[in-house]
C-alpha cells in the first residue's frame with residue numbers, strides 16, 4: 001500500500017471546536033443595555049422577538065432563556081399527562097427528551113434515517129398509538145427534517161408538532177422557512193449556536209392562544225410581566241393564572257441577539273463556504289462518509305458531522321479523535337443517543353430499539369465549523385483528517 005499524503009506540519013496553536021462570533025457591535029449593544037438600567041426582560045427582549053419573528057417569517061415569537069426552556073413551555077402549553085406519548089428522535093441532545101418528561105409525558109423514540117440522521121417519517125407512522133399527542137422532530141445539524149409527511153400525519157390525527165430547531169437557523173424546507181411549519185418551533189442561542197446570546201432561546205408560533213399561554217408559563221404563570229408592572233404607567237398588580245416557570249430572556253441577552261441578527265445571513269454564507277471547502281478536500285476520501293446535502297431545502301450547517309467507514313479503517317472513532325487532538329484540532333461528537341444514557345436506560349429505553357442512531361453515533365465525528373475559521377484552518381483540518389484516514393486505511 002503506497003501512501004500519497006505527506007504528514008501535515010503540526011499547527012502551533014490549538015484550533016478550538018468552536019469560537020463564537022462576537023464583535024464590537026455586540027459589546028456596544030450590551031454596554032448600552034447595562035447603561036440604560038433595564039437589565040431583565042423589557043424593551044430589548046420585545047424588539048428581539050419582533051425582529052426574530054420577521055427574520056424567519058413567523059407572526060409571533062416568545063423569547064426564553066434557553067431552547068430547553070422553550071421546548072418545556074411549548075410542551076407544557078399542550079397540557080400533557082402521564083398517559084400521553086410524544087414522538088421524538090433518539091439522535092439529539094438530551095434536552096429534547098428531557099423537556100417531554102418535564103412536561104409530564106412519555107417520550108417515544110423513533111429511529112432516524114441513515115442519511116440525514118433525522119427522525120424517519122415512515123417509522124413515525126408505525127409508532128403512533130391512541131395516546132400519541134405530539135411529534136418533536138429535530139433538524140439535526142441544521143438539516144431540515146422531511147416535514148411534509150410529518151405534518152400530514154399530525155394533521156390527520158390532530159397531533160401537535162413542536163420542532164426542535166436548536167441547529168436550524170437559518171434553514172428552509174421546500175421553500176418554507178424553519179420557524180413557520182409546526183405549531184411551535186424552538187431555536188437555541190447557546191454559546192456554540194449559529195446566533196448566540198450566551199444562553200437563550202426563541203419559540204415561534206402562528207397560534208395566538210399558544211403564544212399567550214407560553215408567555216405566561218415562561219414567567220411564573222403571571223398575568224403581566226415585569227416591564228408592564230415597573231415601567232412608567234405600569235401597575236403593580238398581577239395575578240397567577242398557571243403553574244409556571246422562570247424562563248424569561250433578560251434584556252442583556254436580548255441585546256446580543258439584536259446585534260447578532262443582522263449578521264446571521266453573512267455567517268450562514270460563510271458556513272456554506274466552509275462546508276463546500278471541506279467537501280472539495282474530503283469528497284474522495286473513501287474511508288469517510290460526508291454529511292448529506294439537504295434533500296429539498298436549505299441547511300443551516302450548524303454542524304459538519306463526518307462518519308467513519310469502519311470496514312475501511314484499522315482504527316475506531318475514539319482513536320481517530322485522539323489523533324486529531326494530538327494534531328491540535330478540537331472536535332466533538334453529536335450525539336450520544338438518548339437510550340445510551342443511564343437515566344434513560346433506567347426508564348426502560350434500550351439502544352437496541354434505535355439501531356440506526358446507535359451505529360451512526362459510534363462512527364460520528366463533528367469537525368470545527370464556525371465563521372471565524374480561516375480557509376487555512378479548514379485546509380489544515382481537511383489535510384489532517386485525510387492523512388489520518390489514509391494512514392490507517394485497511
Ligand SMILES: Cc1ncc(COP(=O)(O)O)c(C=O)c1O
Pocket residue numbers: 066067068069092093095096138164166167187188189190199200201
Ligand atoms: C438538538 C438540541 N436541542 C436542544 C438543545 C438545548 O438548547 P439550549 O442549550 O439552548 O437549552 C440543544 C443544545 O445544544 C440541541 O443541540
